[in-house]
Amino acid sequence: MSNNSTNGINEQKWENLGVTLSNRVLKTLKLLKFHHPTPIQAACIPILLNGKDVAAEAVTGSGKTLAFLIPLIEILQKRSDEWKATEIGGIIISPTRELATQISEVLNLFLKDIPKLKQVLLVGGTTVKEDAIKLKQGANIIIATPGRLEDILSNCKDVNLGKAVKSLELLVLDEADRLLDLGFSATLNTILSQLPRLRRTGLFSATQTKELQQLIRAGLRNPTIVAVREKSSVSTPISLNNYYAIVEPDHKIATLVNFIKSKGIDLKYMIFFSTCACVDYFGHIIKLMFPGKMIFSLHGKIKDRRNSIFEEFRNIEAGILICTDVMARGIDIPEVDWVLQYDPPSTASNFVHRCGRTARIGHQGNALLFLLPTEDAYIEFIKRNQKVELDKLELNTPAELIQKCLDSMRNSQLDDRLLFDKGNCAFVSYIQSYNKHECNLILRLKDLDLGLIAMGFGLLRMPRMPEVKNRDTSSFIEMNIDINSIGYKDKQREEKRLENLNIYRKTGIWPSKDKRRMKNTEPWSETKKKKVERQDKRITKKDKKSKRNETNGSAKSIKKKRKGPSQEDLDELAKDISLIKKLKKKKISDEDFNEAFGV
Numbered sequence: 001m002s003n004n005s006t007n008g009i010n011e012q013k014w015e016n017l018g019v020t021l022s023n024r025v026l027k028t029l030k031l032l033k034f035h036h037p038t039p040i041q042a043a044c045i046p047i048l049l050n051g052k053d054v055a056a057e058a059v060t061g062s063g064k065t066l067a068f069l070i071p072l073i074e075i076l077q078k079r080s081d082e083w084k085a086t087e088i089g090g091i092i093i094s095p096t097r098e099l100a101t102q103i104s105e106v107l108n109l110f111l112k113d114i115p116k117l118k119q120v121l122l123v124g125g126t127t128v129k130e131d132a133i134k135l136k137q138g139a140n141i142i143i144a145t146p147g148r149l150e151d152i153l154s155n156c157k158d159v160n161l162g163k164a165v166k167s168l169e170l171l172v173l174d175e176a177d178r179l180l181d182l183g184f185s186a187t188l189n190t191i192l193s194q195l196p197r198l199r200r201t202g203l204f205s206a207t208q209t210k211e212l213q214q215l216i217r218a219g220l221r222n223p224t225i226v227a228v229r230e231k232s233s234v235s236t237p238i239s240l241n242n243y244y245a246i247v248e249p250d251h252k253i254a255t256l257v258n259f260i261k262s263k264g265i266d267l268k269y270m271i272f273f274s275t276c277a278c279v280d281y282f283g284h285i286i287k288l289m290f291p292g293k294m295i296f297s298l299h300g301k302i303k304d305r306r307n308s309i310f311e312e313f314r315n316i317e318a319g320i321l322i323c324t325d326v327m328a329r330g331i332d333i334p335e336v337d338w339v340l341q342y343d344p345p346s347t348a349s350n351f352v353h354r355c356g357r358t359a360r361i362g363h364q365g366n367a368l369l370f371l372l373p374t375e376d377a378y379i380e381f382i383k384r385n386q387k388v389e390l391d392k393l394e395l396n397t398p399a400e401l402i403q404k405c406l407d408s409m410r411n412s413q414l415d416d417r418l419l420f421d422k423g424n425c426a427f428v429s430y431i432q433s434y435n436k437h438e439c440n441l442i443l444r445l446k447d448l449d450l451g452l453i454a455m456g457f458g459l460l461r462m463p464r465m466p467e468v469k470n471r472d473t474s475s476f477i478e479m480n481i482d483i484n485s486i487g488y489k490d491k492q493r494e495e496k497r498l499e500n501l502n503i504y505r506k507t508g509i510w511p512s513k514d515k516r517r518m519k520n521t522e523p524w525s526e527t528k529k530k531k532v533e534r535q536d537k538r539i540t541k542k543d544k545k546s547k548r549n550e551t552n553g554s555a556k557s558i559k560k561k562r563k564g565p566s567q568e569d570l571d572e573l574a575k576d577i578s579l580i581k582k583l584k585k586k587k588i589s590d591e592d593f594n595e596a597f598g599v
C-alpha cells in the first residue's frame with residue numbers, strides 16, 4: 001500500500017474529519033502511510049459514523065475500501081456492550097472472491113490491534129460446512145460473496161446465522177453496480193429480507209445505473225448521496241493515459257506481442273479478453289511467445305487455483321495476467337503499468353473498470369484498447385457515454401512476426417488436439433459474445449470479416465456454427481490436413497478419442513456422454529431404414545384413425561338427421577298407457593291385459 005496523498009490534492013487530515021477516530025485506527029493508518037483521507041473517505045466516514053445511510057459513487061482507485069472499513073471498525077468498537085463471539089455486527093458483500101479476499105486482508109491489518117473483534121471470509125473455493133465451522137469459532141464481521149452468504153443464511157442448518165445477524169450495525173454493498181451486472185439482484189433481495197431493518201447501510205460503486213437507483217430505494221433509508229469525481233469530470237483517474245489502436249483482425253495477436261516487446265517484458269501487464277475460452281486459448285499462445293516469463297491466466301470458471309494465481313500476480317514486480325472482466329472491479333494490484341484490452345468490453349462501464357486496474361491512488365498508469373477497422377465508432381461512443389478521451393497509437397507490426405504468431409498458433413494445435421479444441425471454442429465464444437454485445441448498434445457481427453477473425457485465432461479450419469452459415473469466409477486460408485489425424489498429448493484422452501472415432505466410422509454416430517442416446521447404436525443406413533418404417537407405420541395408423549373418424553362421423557350424422565319418433569309410434573304408446581290405466585282401475589282383467597300386450 002502506498003501514500004494516498006496525490007500531488008497535494010488531499011490536504012485534509014484524519015483528525016479533522018469532524019468525527020473522532022480511535023487511536024488504534026489512526027495508528028494503523030500511519031503504519032500504512034495513509035496520511036490524508038481521499039475525497040470519498042472524507043465524505044463517507046462522517047456520514048456513516050453519524051448514523052446515516054450512504055450511497056457513494058467514485059472513480060475506481062479512489063479509496064472506497066477504507067471509506068467503509070474505518071466507520072465499520074469505529075461503530076463496532078464504540079458499542080457499550082462487548083460483542084459476543086458469534087454476534088455479527090458488520091457484513092460486507094462483494095461481487096467476486098478476489099475483491100472479498102482483498103477487503104479481508106486490509107481489514108486484518110486494522111484488527112491486529114483490536115483482538116476483541118474477529119472477521120470471517122465466506123467465498124467460493126471452500127465448502128459450506130467449512131464456512132459453518134469458521135462461524136462457530138466466532139466472528140463479528142462477515143465478508144462474503146452474495147451467493148455464499150445467501151446459501152448459509154437460507155440453507156445451512158449447522159449455524160443459525162439469521163439469529164446471529166440480529167445485532168447487525170452496518171451492511172456494506174461494495175461494487176454494487178457490478179453485483180447487479182452479475183445478476184445478483186434476486187440474491188440480494190433474499191439477503192436483505194433476512195437482515196434487521198434497523199441498521200446502517202453503505203452502498204459503494206464506480207458508476208450509477210437505473211438498477212442501482214432501484215436498489216438504493218429498496219435497501220437504504222433516506223440515504224445521503226455522495227458523488228466524488230475528478231476535476232476533469234471524466235470517469236477515469238487523471239493520472240491515467242488512455243490510448244487506442246486500429247488493428248487488422250489477422251494481425252491482432254502479433255500486434256499485442258510486438259507492443260509488449262517494445263515496452264519491455266520487465267513491466268506489469270493485465271490483458272483483458274471477452275470470454276473464458278479466449279483466456280484459456282490465448283493464455284497458452286502468449287506463453288509460447290514469451291517463454292520463461294511470468295504469465296498467468298485467470299477467469300471465473302477457474303476454481304481451485306484462483307486465489308493462489310491472484311496472490312502470485314499481485315506479489316510479482318513484472319509479468320502478465322490474462323483475464324476476463326472478473327478482474328475488472330475493485331481489485332488492487334500494485335503498480336500495473338499497462339492495461340491492454342484485446343476486445344471492447346461487453347458493457348461501457350466495464351471499459352472504465354478495466355482501465356482502473358492501473359493509475360490507482362495517484363500513480364501513473366496506461367491503458368490501450370485494440371479495435372478492428374470496423375469498430376472505430378466505439379471511440380466516440382466511449383467519449384460520449386463514459387467521458388473518456390483516448391489518444392490514437394499507430395502500431396506497426398513486422399510481417400515476420402505476424403507469420404510467426406500464425407505458425408505458433410497452428411503448430412500448437414497440430415501438436416496437441418487440446419489446443420485445437422481450445423482454439424475453436426475461443427473463436428465460437430468470441431463470435432457469440434460479440435453478437436450479444438451491449439453496443440451491437442455500432443459493433444455489428446455482420447460487419448466483421450469472419451475469415452480474417454478466424455485467421456487471427458490461428459484456426460486450422462472454419463468452425464461450423466449458425467453465425468458463419470451463408471457468410472463470405474474466402475479470406476480464411478484453411479490448412480490442407482486431415483483433422484482426425486491430430487491427437488491429444490494426454491494418452492488416456494487420445495485412446496478414448498480413437499475408440500470413439502472407430503465407432504463413428506462404423507456407425508456414422510459419435511458416441512455421446514449421455515448413455516440414453518447410446519442405446520441401440522446402428523449403422524446410418526439401418527437407422528434411416530427403421531426411421532422410414534416407423535414413419536410408414538405412423539401414416540398407416542393415421543389413415544385407420546381417419547377412416548374410423550369418418551365412419552363414426554357418418555353414424556353421428558345419421559342420428560342427427562333423425563328428427564324424433566313417428567306418429568305411429570306415438571299412437572301405439574298412447575294405446576299402451578290407456579291399457580295400463582284400465583288395469584289399475586280394474587276395468588279389465590289381468591288376462592285381458594296380458595292378451596292385449598301379447599304376453
